[in-house]
Amino acid sequence: MYIKKILWAIALIGLVAAGYFAYYVYSAMMTPNTAFNNEEAYIYIKSTDTYKDVRSQLEPLLKDIDKFDALANQKKYVNNIKAGKFAIKKGMSNNDIINSIRSKNIPVKVSFNNQNSLEKLAGRIAKQIEADSTSLVNAMKDQAFYDKNSFKAETALGMYLPNSYEFFWNTSAEKFRDKMLSEYNRYWNKTRVEKAKRIGLSKDEVITLASIVYEESKEPKEQPRIAGVYLNRLKIGMPLQADPTLKFAAYQLPKYKNTVIKRVLNVHKDIKSPYNTYKNTGLPPGLVAMPDLSAIDAVLNYEKHKYLYFAADPKHVGFHKFAKTLSQHNANARAYQKYLSSKGIYK
Structure with missing residues (x-):
């Protein structure tokens, strides 16, 4: 009888222990463990992060980090960290959180323009994904990549078409570059390639001209007309005489570093540079800026007309007056120069 009592006592203690253990496991796995009031919070796990790094991000978001540790160890998450951006929703249990940060990498929107x-x-991209600016520059300027894909230093920027794209936050520099090449090739579909051929320009030349058009006007409705002016000049062998190319040439010189040229002067026209389209005929070697897609399409769908000149319109800021003759253009140009002087803009 005495032995039976001992066995019953042991069994009872075992049941209590098992019940406590079951409760602890249930509590660790299934009960809500978030400590924030927003609907969700995000953590960013780098490719080099350890569990300690992940834990430091989670600790202020959770009510009981010790129970999370226990489950993370049991589920072997501590030795199987996944990089990326992950969401933790209000009211999640530790089990839900581990499942989320283990397998639910969230894409991010990456956008850029005017770079x-x-x-x-x-620098702009490095603020939006894990890859740092140094690794991105190295990938973008890789000579083997240039050679393989027919780019050069002067035209490489034209591969990156300004828009919004979807990436995983932990995308590497090389994968970012390669996806942008895919987007570039997708943009240059058969229709656009044929349009470029009809106007006698390569893809690089279209984007180079678009960069000039974009710097001349940010108004999409006016860009096809400006593109038409420059294409008319190219057809007759007339220098482009594009002020944005002079500014670009000037900014390469130490004298003009960290300055803003608001008024193109004769001294700028004397700069020795392949980008000086007052001295050189044809297109410059490459882009002078990153053009919007509207400017690229403006070149491909340029307005057919007989204008050879244009000057900024002082009465409609952001727009231009177009002319077929030099005398008419000179009158338009004088009006704009007078306007600049009235505003105290002399350089």
């Missing part, structure tokens, strides 16, 4: 060098583009 007028690969370095500036890399």
